[in-house]
Amino acid sequence: MKKVEAIIKPFKLDEVKEALQEIGIQGLSVTEVKGFGRQKGHTELYRGAEYVVDFLPKVKIEVVLADDMVDAAVDAIVGAAKTDKIGDGKIFVSPVEQAIRIRTGESGDDAI
Numbered sequence: 001m002k003k004v005e006a007i008i009k010p011f012k013l014d015e016v017k018e019a020l021q022e023i024g025i026q027g028l029s030v031t032e033v034k035g036f037g038r039q040k041g042h043t044e045l046y047r048g049a050e051y052v053v054d055f056l057p058k059v060k061i062e063v064v065l066a067d068d069m070v071d072a073a074v075d076a077i078v079g080a081a082k083t084d085k086i087g088d089g090k091i092f093v094s095p096v097e098q099a100i101r102i103r104t105g106e107s108g109d110d111a112i
């Protein structure tokens with residue numbers, strides 16, 4: 001199993017969620033985060049306003065999935081989140097050792 005973490009522009013959340021559902025993702029988590037990329041200290045457009053702040057509001061999506069779903073998930077996220085402007089975000093992929101569905105006790109691929 002892998003965890004795909006995507007930090008995206010907040011207004012892209014619905015589109016990304018739908019794109020992930022279309023490829024069969026069953027669950028995900030969303031967190032409001034703040035951060036910066038390589039334009040640190042430079043302006044970035046957010047909802048029509050120019051920000052000159054250190055930390056910009058972003059949304060982090062976390063989805064744990066089977067190894068063979070990673071490429072499709074990354075493609076779905078990129079396709080839905082891309083605006084071709086700075087600050088479109090990043091995707092990180094990392095290994096996950098175990099997953100357990102609390103209600104049933106199922107584990108591994110059966111639990112995600």
Ligand SMILES: Nc1ncnc2c1ncn2[C@@H]1O[C@H](COP(=O)(O)OP(=O)(O)OP(=O)(O)O)[C@@H](O)[C@H]1O
Nearest residue numbers: 007034035036037038039056058086087088089090
């Ligand atoms: N190396 C990193 N580690 C953790 N979070 C990061 C990292 N890089 C970017 N982020 C998060 O992703 C958000 C969006 O990053 P951003 O898209 O601006 O990256 P970038 O490298 O500056 O690319 P671009 O030139 O397209 O803007 C940041 O606000 C931050 O929350």
Ligand SMILES: [Mg+2]
Nearest residue numbers: 037038039087
């Ligand atoms: Mg940037």
